[in-house]
Amino acid sequence: MASTIVTFELAGREVEVMVKPMTTLQAVLRYQLGFTSVKEGCRQGGCGSCTVLVDGEPMMSCLLPVEDVAGRRVTTLETITPDEGVHPIQQAFIDHTAFQCGYCTPGMIMISKALLDHDPHPTREAIVDALAGNLCRCTGYEPIVAAVEGAAQATAGKGAPR
Amino acid sequence: MKLRGTGVAAVNYPTGMNLGGDPSQALIHATTSGTFVVSLSSTDLGQGHRTVIGQIAAEALGVAMEDVIVDTADTDTGPHDMGTFASRATHRVGNAVIAAALEVREALLDVAAEELEAARTDLEFDGQGNLMVRGAPARSLKIADIASAAQFKYGKTIAGRGAFMKPKSPVDPETGAMDPDSTEAHACTVAEVEVDTETGEVKVLSIRSAYEVGRQVNPALVKGQIVGGAWMGMSHALYETTAPYYPDPGHAPKDFSEYLMPGAHxxxxxECVVLEYPSSNGPYGVKGVGEMTANSPIPAIVNAIYHATGVRIDELPVTPELILRGLDAKRRAALVAPAADTTATAGR
Structure with a gap:
């Protein structure tokens, strides 16, 4: 089938990509646009390492045809990282040594951002529920849960920056 | 019914191995901007190898950690190393890096002696990135400036080579005796579990450990290994297998949704406490603390299951099926020998 042009919003700008039908958002972000935080762990929605936000909702971008995000706003770890310094959730991950090899970290931070945007004061149970679809092979999860709790405290009342 | 039990297990874990000898090598050179590149062939798997080697190099060179670049890029072009395994990297590579740093310091002293017009033996490192004439702090040079002068004024390299090798130790054919490792770290783990006798499911309530790992180069990374390793041990004990219904490979898991691992829930x-009894042969007294962290949680959990249910299981992972079959066997045994002293047979 013929390629089509898809436009969506990324990092405050409209981007336009030419894709074969059923190309995933993950493949477009990582391989066409160079947004390498968007990992390709399993390509079947099993690991969460490709998690991005679409209009603020967390999505596994490896399962999402890019046509489905036409006209919508896509948020990745790159787009929430400020030019100077790091995002409060990134800082919390550093403070709690919440990563080792780092492969799951972009997905973990994006799912955490989605949680904190919806629920700035999550219970531990809510954090654990939010992380349930994201795999980590190094940390044993506890440091990640602690980091999200720390990020919630750090951003409490202020709202996590976009 | 839910039964609770507590189990304990300990581990003595070797640092490094010894098959045909176990060498690591390191090269260090100064760049024109006065930073130091440490070239290695042992990679960082995420445990923080580059961080601890950067710390060791900074300490041994007497410069700030920010001025050290640890390059583990390419095993084709880097100095020889057996690799990152056997909990060996901090110990082996750390020793090699210290040896290389000593050569670098000699090269720095050569140039600094000329720049400061002082005898080599009168110079000392301050550990803060400077070299000075002993007793005359005003006659001091930044190490970065010495490195720059070496390259642009004297046409010299500031570089060092380092190697550490655990020599091959043959096995005594009569006794099997050999010298297999360089040092050993130790740990003891207490696990608490709750076993559901209806479903056979095991919930691990706590894993508490004491570790003796020699000198800690980076306590946050050591804790990361211990906490992550406790989870890995629990995962090996209760969940992970590539062949759940061996020998038919058709039932083997094909992806993350079928390969069971515990998650955040x-x-x-x-919890852990860390004791430091420095080793005699590691850099600054370190021992390896990597693989060992996934060891003692496994038998501790299996022992806790035995304590809770009286079912002794000797294969991994401990699936709900194994526990239910074990409980059934226990009930049948009790029916066959109802007169037996139950306190003596419980759990057999």
């Missing part, structure tokens, strides 16, 4: 309370 299953994490137990994990």
């Amino acid at each position: 299953e994490i137990p309370q994990i």
Whole structure:
């Protein structure tokens, strides 16, 4: 089938990509646009390492045809990282040594951002529920849960920056 | 019914191995901007190898950690190393890096002696990135400036080579005796579990450990290994297998959704204390603390299951099926020998 042009919003700008039908958002972000935080762990929605936000909702971008995000706003770890310094959730991950090899970290931070945007004061149970679809092979999860709790405290009342 | 039990297990874990000898090498050179590149062939798997080697190099060179670049890029072009395994990297590579740093310091002294017009033996490192004439702090040079002068004024390299090798130790054919490792770290783990006798499911409530790992180069990374390793041990004990219904490979898991691992919902309370008894042969007294962290949680959990249910299981992972079959066998045994002293047979 013929390629089509898809436009969506990324990092405050409209981007336009030419894709074969059923190309995933993950493949477009990582391989066409160079947004390498968007990992390709399993390509079947099993690991969460490709998690991005679409209009603020967390999505596994490896399962999402890019046509489905036409006209919508896509948020990745790159787009929430400020030019100077790091995002409060990134800082919390550093403070709690919440990563080792780092492969799951972009997905973990994006799912955490989605949680904190919806629920700035999550219970531990809510954090654990939010992380349930994201795999980590190094940390044993506890440091990640602690980091999200720390990020919630750090951003409490202020709202996590976009 | 839910039964609770507590189990304990200990581990003595070797640092490094010894098959045909176990060498690591390191090269260090100064760049024109006065930073130091440490070239290695042992990679960082995420445990923080580059961080601890950067710390060791900075300490041995007497410069700030920010001025050290650890390059583990390419095993084709880097100095020889057996690799990152056997909990060996901090010990082996750390020793090699210290040896290389000593050569670098000699090269720095050569140039600094000329720049400061002082005898080599009168110079000392301050550990803060400077070289000075002993007793005359005003006659001091930044190490970065010495490195720059070496390259642009004297046409010299500031570089060092380092190697560490655990020599091959043959096995005594009569006794089997050999010298297999360089040092050993130790740990003891206490696990608490709750076993559901209806479903056979095991919930790990806590994993508490004491570790003796020699000198800690980076306590946050050591804790990361211990906490992550406790989860890995729990995962090996209760979940992970590539062949759940061996020998038919058709039932083997094909992806993350079929390969079972505990997630954020299953994490137990994990606590640890770390004791430091420095080794005699590691850099600054370190021992390896990597693989060992996934060891003692496994038998501790299996022992806790035995304590809770009286079912002794000797294969991994401990599936609900194994526990239910074990409980059934226990009930049948009790029916066959109803007169037996139950306190003596419990759990057999």
